[in-house]
């Protein structure tokens with residue numbers, strides 16, 4: 001396993017908008033995908049694993065990030081950007097469609113599933 005030290009990860013974080021948070025004793029990171037030079041999702045996941053990060057929050061249901069997290073055993077919290085909240089809140093059907101279109105395939109692929117813990121409806125920005 002590649003050994004990437006925490007200071008390096010912190011440097012990386014400040015550049016790539018990954019931000020550490022703490023949840024129930026575990027260290028997690030916020031994974032933003034709006035960086036000017038985002039790393040390939042597979043590299044981000046390798047870095048998370050190398051640093052024993054067990055939880056990650058995504059700002060949206062980015063399919064590339066979710067795909068890269070499949071089978072990693074990292075717990076994932078999926079955020080919904082503010083601009084989407086109104087539409088999703090407008091009907092139960094809209095929310096169902098969103099889950100179906102963006103999440104279902106990642107939690108139903110046998111062994112290589114994404115451990116989605118929950119979907120965060122009020123997230124936009126960093127919180128600790």
Ligand SMILES: *[C@@H]1O[C@H](CO)[C@@H](O)[C@H](O)[C@H]1NC(C)=O
Pocket residue numbers: 085086089
């Ligand atoms: C969602 O809908 C409920 C009930 O219609 C409403 O009270 C709430 O303000 C809405 N929230 C958003 C973010 O649109």
Ligand SMILES: *[C@@H]1O[C@H](CO)[C@@H](O)[C@H](O)[C@H]1NC(C)=O
Pocket residue numbers: 060061062063097098099101102
């Ligand atoms: C998720 O699904 C909805 C339609 O159900 C779509 O409008 C939206 O762009 C999809 N993608 C993300 C990342 O939420």
